[in-house]
Amino acid sequence: MKTLIWAIPLFPLAGFAINGLLYLLTHRTKGEAGHGHEAVDGHGEAHAVPPAAGSHDTVHGHAAHVEIPYKAVHTAVGVGSVAIACLLAFSAIFDVGLSAFAHGASHLETLYTWIPLGLNQSVSQVPGIAGEWTVQAAFRLDSLSALMLAFVTFVGFLIHVYSAGYMGHEEGYGRYFAYLNLFMFAMLVLVLGANFLMLFVGWEGVGLCSYLLIGYYYEKKFAADAGKKAFVVNRIGDFGFILGIFGVFSLFGTLDFQKVFSTAAANPTAYAPYMTLVCLLLFVGAVGKSAQFPLYVWLPDAMAGPTPVSALIHAATMVTAGVYMVARCNVFFRLAPDAMVVVAVVGAFTAFFAATIGLVQNDIKKVLAYSTVSQLGYMFLACGVGAFSEGMFHVTTHAFFKACLFLGAGSVIHALSGEQDIRRMGGLARKIPTTYRTFLIASLTIAGVPFLAGFFSKDAIKAAVFHAEFASFPWLPKLLYAVALFTAGMTAFYMFRLVSLTFWGKFRGTPEEESQIHESPRSMTVPLMVLAFLSIVSGYVGVPILEHGDRIGEFLSPIRLEIAGAPERHHHPPLSAELALMGAAVAVAAIGIYLAWAWYSKGEGRTPERLAAAYPGVYKTLSNKYWVDEAYETVFVRGLALGGGNFLWEVDATVIDLIPNGAAAVTKAASWVASFFDQYVVDGLVNGVADSLQAFYGLLRRSQTGRVQNYALVMGGGVFAVVAVYLLFR
């Protein structure tokens, strides 16, 4: 089965082709279909929903009674192709064998030589792989890609199933599944690619699908704008990433992961000087894709897309691609300690920064979006202190519990026919019990409650940060640990603020809205239950305090190549220290949960109101997200793009003010010259070109008489001329 890994991405690609073509052939545009603008809820009862429904991102629950042509085919192809990919993925993984992966087994499947560049030995000044200079279209299954493959296909499959229920009333059902299948294809290429270029192809592919799916409701301006924003911000990151790839290629003469990393690990002194730059460039790509500060701004806006998309792309899979890439390049990063410091600091800062914004958001999806940014920061923090397997561990558990949270949020939104503002929710625990239970489990997991998955993965990261050593900044690990610990408390707080406001207390909407609340269909609740179950158990693959408990670390150990001459340090801190760190984490989580419960559920939000009134500056800063979007708008959008012209105008005005008469006269003369020039030279040129063209085509036009006999004459003359030339000059 492992020789079939090339087929894993192929099935979603085929699904994309079938769904896309079918949709193109069958869909009607809105105007032709004649659907009115009156919004009706998704379950047949025609009751009007206010257009904005009090929320900015409300897009779900509109347009019922839509005949979706070939809906069953779209569902079968869309879900089925991913199901087959998932089965193939797991059979390939078990074909190699889990213990074999842990001992370094991998499988390379080369399809063809993609870019044969031939020999070139003169470029590299450092020991490279001379004489290769080719890029293969190849897939590699090793322990890291196996881990990613497993949860990407499985979570992807669950979210496809969920989407069949959630998107069931959308006119663009086929388009949605086509995009989602294309995303799965790109993500699988990204995960399975055996070299940087294959990774990059998948990387750009998922970026494209992210853009398409964020802008899925393209008729709404905010959705189309959010899609563009995501695309543009990601381009900034990708620019750095591709520069990093160029760097790798010029250093090593190949892009193949195994060759590049084994060469770098074997010659650390030769490569180390170049690695800081290469790593920082690669990290710029990761910052863009994984929404780290300062390029995180697109992810909260990406919530304009359908909620299953937020779960799959903007929480579980695509945004973790940056962490995957950094973990994949761990050899490079370990050779560049300065770059590691940057990664750790950016990660910790992003985790803290996004968590503070998450404290005061009122949109259920925005809270989860900032939580995702914050958790991604945790993962980069882990990578930055050299704990790559712990980072990947958190990627995996995060995929389960964050997908569960987002899908639960989707279920809440579905139940409330499109409401996303948590101030208008409350008391939903009794109305939608399945959603409530799964959401609560996932919230407990992310908050770090003991013996759930998030507890183990976050604790592993915090322990690694605590024991980390930075040669140039010996005080940094303890500071990072404090930040991570404090952030964990904030995480617990904002998650239980969300749970309190959404599920506990009394319903705060109108009675009419209350009567409409309904539990979601089974196609949505079953994936929730599966993900909640995985949120509970998936942590047991990495229990560090037990003997051989860190199974995920062992599983991923072959990725961490030994660097020649640098003895690997194996930290085995005393059990008491581990337990003390765990105790601190549990205490912080408990404080966060208690405060959220006491303030928002028991105290019904009076304390936060008093705090917001007492510290208006802090509250305003947080609820306006530190004005980062506004700053970017001013500096980059207006400042550079629009402001370029304004700036010149300002300079002009200032100069005129300073030297009134002279400058005015000069300007006047210049403008007279300019107008003269414009009138006679520019216009003359333009008109002259037009006139001469007109004269020329007037001549040509005359030859087109439309009379057959003229054409026959010219043809006969031509034949005569050709034969004459042939006879005379042969």
Add this chain to the structure above:
Amino acid sequence: MTITINHYLIVSLLLFAVGFFGVLVRRNFLTVLMSIELMLNAVNLNFIAFSRRLSDLTGQVFSVFVITIAAGEAAIGLALTISLFRQRKTLNVEEADTMRG
């Protein structure tokens, strides 16, 4: 006087020239069609003359093909004539210049 291939070729050339001239100068669409028939038959004569000279039947086979095609061409040409006359009430080819630039 023996009749050599040159005689055939000269007749064929004259026939072709008459046909081509007719195509170029006649205004009646029907006459133009007949001139085309003349050209085709000039070519047939050429084929047959060379076929006999070279003792190769291919030329005769070709001329049979040409005759077949000529029949088809005549049918289409007459259909066009009728169609043209219905549209324009005239068969003057100089007036059929809708494609003028």
